[in-house]
Amino acid sequence: MTKWTVDQSHSTVGFEVKHMMVSKVRGQFDAYTSTIDAADLTDLSNASIAFNFDVASINTHSADRDNHLKSADFFDVENFPEITFRSTAIVKEGDDYKVTGDLTIKDVTKPVTFDVEFGGKGLDPWGNEVYGFEAETKINREEFGLTWNTALETGGVLVGRDIKIKVELEVNPAS
Known part of the structure; x- marks a missing residue:
């Protein structure tokens, strides 16, 4: 197996959730680590994939909202600083x-x-292999203990239940 590196300057780990039942809020985790072990990235069938996300790095482009998401109402960063995924x-x-x-x-x-959609492979200007992937899933945030919400006067709730997780990765052989 070969170790592969996610190029974080060309990758995004993001999410979106309904806001006030009418629009979406998008955000991302700016800090994460990853491990991808695979003989060949054109066939991930026998690969091993792991991610650790630093929850304190959540970024929705609103400091007030980010601080609320880090609080005990949502992620409770003090007690649960990481989100993990293991294939x-x-x-x-x-x-x-x-x-x-x-x-x-x-x-x-x-x-x-x-x-997961395989985006293809190529060589960068320096002759290094580059592979692209896009991945998406949907989770019910309440099943993970993220239950805070508030009812709206017009009906519905402030924060939707379903979270779409969208990942765009550029991957290179580990150096």
Whole structure:
């Protein structure tokens, strides 16, 4: 197996959630570590994939909202500073994959499956291999202990239940 590195300057680990039942709030985690072990990134079938996200690095482009998300109302960063993902099964479907793994948020672990699209491979201007992937899944935040909400006068709630997690990765061989 070869170790591969996620190029964080060309990758994003993001999410989106309904806000006030009418729009979406998007954000990302700016700090994370990853481990990808695979013989060949054009066939992830036997790969091992792991991510650790620094919850304090959450960035929704609103300091007040980010601070609320870090508080005990949501992620409780003081007690649960990381979110983790560990792959448990990878199934190839044409050029794409279903990557199933254990997602842990606030010490609650649930299986999730990402739909992963292989974006292709190429060489950068310095002759290094570069691979691209896009992945997406949807989780119910309440199943992970993220239950804070408030009712709206017009009906509905402030924060949607479903969270879309969207990952765009550029991956290179570890140096």
